Every structure is written in structure tokens, then in C-alpha cells.
């Protein structure tokens with residue numbers, strides 16, 4: 001691929017002269033001076049050459065000696081100190097391992113990009129390119145950046161038959177027909193996209209590890225896995241594998257996978273040794289155990305700490321990590337059972353284990369207690385563990401948010417999650433402080449997300465869904481970046497500098513999450529989707545299922561009572577004052593009311609509307625906003641290239657159509673249940 005959709009936000013060649021580089025700095029772009037060559041620095045230089053030649057139409061020379069007056073100079077702080085005295089010790093001292101600094105040395109005509117490590121050089125280079133594309137003033141570059149999170153990870157849910165669990169952008173770029181694909185360039189280009197946003201880890205197979213994928217840790221597949229690891233390594237990305245907890249049984253016919261059985265422990269140690277013989281910098285294991293029918297320690301009467309620690313011991317000699325998922329709940333619930341609350345499960349399973357996990361174990365916790373709904377409260381597990389490393393898990397792939405047929409830009413949602421104050425230690429104990437490891441001084445921390453890419457030409461199915469992938473990486477590096485800033489970066493990198501284009505696309509993105517929420521499940525209740533594939537409205541689709549996902553709508557009211565006083569007691573899993581805030585319907589935020597409370601349709605919200613009127617209003621308005629997105633986008637006709645214009649237009653039309661389906665089904669359902677008419681008399685299909 002070579003089109004703009006394929007090149008995504010690294011598409012430079014058609015910037016149409018909208019990048020201006022004033023003199024004297026223009027001359028700097030003739031020469032790149034590289035103080036040292038590692039594979040990663042080499043990648044950085046290639047990216048810089050590619051960007052400069054695309055934007056300016058000439059290929060810069062690359063040398064390792066300083067023989068020109070003006071140049072871009074890049075390298076590690078250590079190697080640069082041998083070339084010139086541009087960086088003070090004090091400046092260099094501010095950098096952590098992956099950090100970088102950038103500065104203009106005006107007197108010498110130099111633009112300096114320096115990393116503490118070669119990965120820092122790569123991130124600095126991509127940042128430099130971004131600034132270039134955004135026409136920022138090069139005469140005053142002066143910045144130091146360090147990542148907030150050590151682990152910035154992508155989880156692929158790819159299966160080796162080429163399918164992708166919850167994938168909406170074609171088939172796997174990694175596998176086909178139970179083999180590795182031959183298209184290494186595609187994987188390299190993916191690595192480039194990820195590295196450009198600072199991603200430094202990837203798990204290359206689905207957390208549901210089926211029979212074929214179980215073999216990925218064996219001699220049969222390790223050479224291929226090592227080949228992929230090599231591609232990602234060039235871009236500073238460490239490779240992880242999802243593993244099957246029952247591997248010893250499945251691969252070697254051992255009669256148990258009991259984590260306390262010496263044979264099992266020995267087995268995993270030998271596996272680790274073999275993996276590291278092929279991949280010396282192997283990242284570690286991602287584990288879904290005792291969850292949705294996956295095997296795990298429970299079978300043997302052991303707990304999750306026993307399971308995770310066994311793997312941690314096997315990986316520990318090599319510096320590997322165990323990323324253990326907390327998505328553990330009873331997926332065989334009886335809907336008649338009102339005492340079990342799925343939302344409570346992760347906390348109940350893991351909080352009591354605090355302090356028992358080895359230091360190279362990280363617990364990966366989904367942002368909400370249920371499963372990536374358009375609106376959920378933040379999981380109370382964040383901050384509940386003080387002696388355990390935590391990783392936040394987000395879902396870039398839009399399983400419940402329109403499956404990349406609808407536009408739903410998730411950065412604003414993730415920002416709310418990261419900024420949520422858990423009060424775990426004091427006021428200001430935000431989720432970003434917890435997962436980075438800062439709040440409790442943890443050795444490891446980070447953010448992971450389920451990828452939204454496949455082998456579609458434009459990677460993400462919906463072109464604008466690229467923004468979610470880009471934004472995730474940017475937030476993982478710096479959770480304090482605003483939604484607006486990330487959006488602006490992505491739009492300008494992808495569509496150029498035209499003011500109207502920028503403002504229209506930014507507005508579309510920034511409003512899309514709210515719009516999607518408006519025409520789908522109301523007030524935090526979730527789950528009103530078709531079972532299994534999760535696309536489209538079905539209010540009672542999950543109401544009598546075994547998944548623990550109910551809304552309890554009857555003729556009088558709707559919502560799940562999760563209070564301590566009269567409900568499941570879930571609110572007690574939060575620290576104060578959050579527990580009290582959620583416990584009372586008066587202080588519970590409107591948008592989460594039905595997550596925490598069962599209320600009559602006539603219950604007044606803080607907005608002054610009743611619940612039923614809110615449902616009608618948001619559904620009419622949401623569908624209308626979806627319709628307006630089409631006319632907004634249409635203003636861009638002729639301003640952006642035909643292919644990308646038509647592609648997005650088609651998706652927006654489909655979305656508007658489908659939003660009406662949502663509107664009418666949800667409104668009809670609640671009108672029929674409640675018998676309460678719309679105060680504004682709009683059409684509801686009774």
C-alpha cells in the first residue's frame with residue numbers, strides 16, 4: 001500500500017506545500033548528522049529522511065561527521081557529547097530511559113534531537129516530524145519529554161486462522177490459514193505507526209489462546225515469532241505472547257497445569273529458557289485465565305497469585321513480565337439470581353490478593369467493571385491494590401461503540417478515565433497516577449489497549465478510526481495531553497493545514513462519543529445490543545442471558561440497584577467520597593444513574609428532565625446529530641482527496657441510518673414499557 005489512507009498520519013508527500021520552513025532553518029534540512037548507528041537510530045533516520053523528502057522534495061544527506069554549518073543532529077545524549085557541547089549535563093540529567101530533548105542551537109545552526117537511549121531518539125524524531133508538519137516555530141525548539149508510563153502496549157486479538165476477535169478492519173496482518181503471513185512490509189509499517197505514537201510493547205495473539213496459538217511458545221513457531229520480534233525491535237517495541245494456562249497439558253501431555261506442581265513449574269521454566277534463546281528481549285506473557293471458559297488456577301484450587309507467580313518465576317531471570325488480566329467473572333450466571341453482580345467480580349477476586357504478586361507481575365484491569373460499554377464508571381480496582389502493579393486496559397477496537405462503521409472517537413472517554421480521582425491515597429489519586437506506578441511507588445506500570453487494525457487498506461476500516469489508534473499512543477505517553485491537542489495533531493498530520501478542514505474534522509471527532517451515547521444505551525445502563533456480535537440495538541438481547549448484563553426495565557422503571565442500602569453493595573468498592581456519591585441517586589452523576597440505581601421513569605435528573613424524557617430527547621437529538629455529521633462532512637468536498645472523502649461519507653450515511661434504527665427501537669421499547677408519551681409529541685412507533 002502507498003495511498004494516503006494507508007500511510008495514515010505518516011503521509012507527507014501530498015502536504016501541498018502547507019508546511020513552511022523559514023530560513024535559516026531550511027538549510028538544516030539538507031543534512032542529517034547521526035552520532036551513532038543502532039538499529040533503532042537507523043529507523044529514526046529513515047523516518048526523518050522519509051518525512052523531509054516527502055515534505056520538501058529533496059533527500060537529505062546523512063553523515064556521522066560534523067562538516068556542515070547547518071544540520072539536524074540526532075543521537076543519544078552520550079554520543080552527542082562527543083560531537084559537540086550542545087547539551088548540558090543538567091539537561092541530560094532530566095531524561096529518563098526513553099526520554100528525549102530537542103533544542104535549537106541558533107548560533108551554530110543546529111537542530112538537536114537527543115534521547116537518553118536510542119528509543120528516546122526515535123520518539124524525539126517522530127515528535128520533531130510532528131512539529132514540522134504542524135508548522136511550529138523551529139527557531140525556539142526547547143523541550144524535554146519523558147513518558148508517564150513505562151509500558152505502552154497494544155494487544156492484538158488476532159487468531160492464527162487470520163480472523164480477529166472483535167476486529168472490524170479486515171483480517172489479520174500477522175496470520176493467515178494458521179501460518180504467519182509473508183507480508184513483512186505491512187508489519188513493518190504497522191510498527192512504524194505504533195512507534196510514531198510511542199508504543200513500546202505488543203502482544204501479537206488473542207487473549208483467548210486456542211489450540212493452534214498455544215503452540216506459539218514452541219520450537220515449531222518460535223523462529224517465526226522471533227522474526228516478528230525483530231521487525232518490532234527496530235522500532236523499540238517489545239513482543240509479548242498471550243499464553244494458554246493449560247499449555248503443559250495441551251503441548252506435552254502432562255496431566256495437570258497446577259501452578260504449585262513442581263513438574264508444571266519446571267515445564268514453564270524450560271519454556272521460558274527456549275523462548276529467550278530465540279528472543280533475548282522477549283517481553284513476557286499476557287494471560288487470560290479463569291475467564292470466559294479459559295483454563296486457570298481455579299481448576300486446581302489455587303488462586304490468581306499462585307498462577308501469576310509461577311509464570312513470573314519462569315520469566316524473572318530474563319527480565320520478562322507477566323501481564324495478568326483481571327477480567328474474571330461468572331459468565332454462567334442465572335438471570336434469576338439477584339445476589340450476584342458481575343460488576344463486583346474483578347475487585348472481589350483480586351483485591352484480597354494485594355501484596356502476594358511478584359514484582360514482575362502486572363494486573364491488567366479494564367477501564368470499567370463490566371466490558372467497554374459506551375459509558376461505565378471507572379473500575380474500583382484502580383487504587384484498591386497498593387502493593388501490586390496495575391495496567392489500565394482500554395479497547396480501541398469499537399466492539400460496543402459502533403464497530404468502526406460508526407464514528408466514535410474515544411479519546412475524550414479515555415481522558416475521563418485517566419483523570420478520575422479514586423481517592424486511593426488522597427485527593428488527586430487519579431487513575432493515571434495509579435497505573436503509571438507513581439502513586440504507590442510501583443516498579444512497573446502502564447496502559448494497554450486492544451488494537452483496532454486489520455488488513456484493510458486504511459488499517460482501521462473507518463478512516464477516522466485511525467485517530468483512536470494515534471490518540472491512544474499519545475495518551476499512553478502523556479495522559480495529561482488534552483483531547484483537543486491530540487485531535488489537532490492527528491487531523492493536521494492526516495489532512496493538512498487547511499483551517500476549515502481542521503475545524504470540521506476536529507468537531508466531528510470530539511462530539512462523536514457523546515452522540516453515539518445519545519442514540520444508544522441511556523444513562524450508563526449499557527448492554528442493549530444484539531448478543532454475540534454486539535452490533536445494533538436489542539434492548540432485551542442480554543436481559544435473560546447468563547452473562548450478568550441486565551437492565552431490569554419494567555413498566556415502572558429501569559436500572560441496576562448497586563447500592564449498599566438496597567442493592568448489590570457494589571458502591572462500597574469505591575473509596576470515599578466516591579462511594580457515597582454513587583450510593584445516593586441525588587449525588588450520582590446523571591450519566592451513570594442507571595448503572596447504580598433502579599429508578600422510576602419519572603425520576604428527575606439533575607438536568608431537570610425525567611428519565612423517560614431524557615431517553616426520548618437524547619435519542620431524537622443523537623440521531624439528528626448523526627444526520628448533521630453528513631452535512632458537515634459534505635462541506636469538505638473538493639478540499640480533501642476524492643477517495644478519503646467518499647469513503648468517510650459512505651460510513652457517515654450508514655451511521656445516520658443506523659442511528660435512526662437505534663432511536664426508534666429504544667424509544668418504542670420505553671414508550672411501550674412505560675406508557676408515558678413524549679412531551680414534545682415526536683414520532684414514536686408505539
Ligand code: GCU
Nearest residue numbers: 165166207208288327371399
Ligand atoms: C469481551 C469480548 C470478548 C473478549 C473479552 C475479553 O467479552 O466480547 O471477545 O474475549 O471481552 O476481554 O477477554
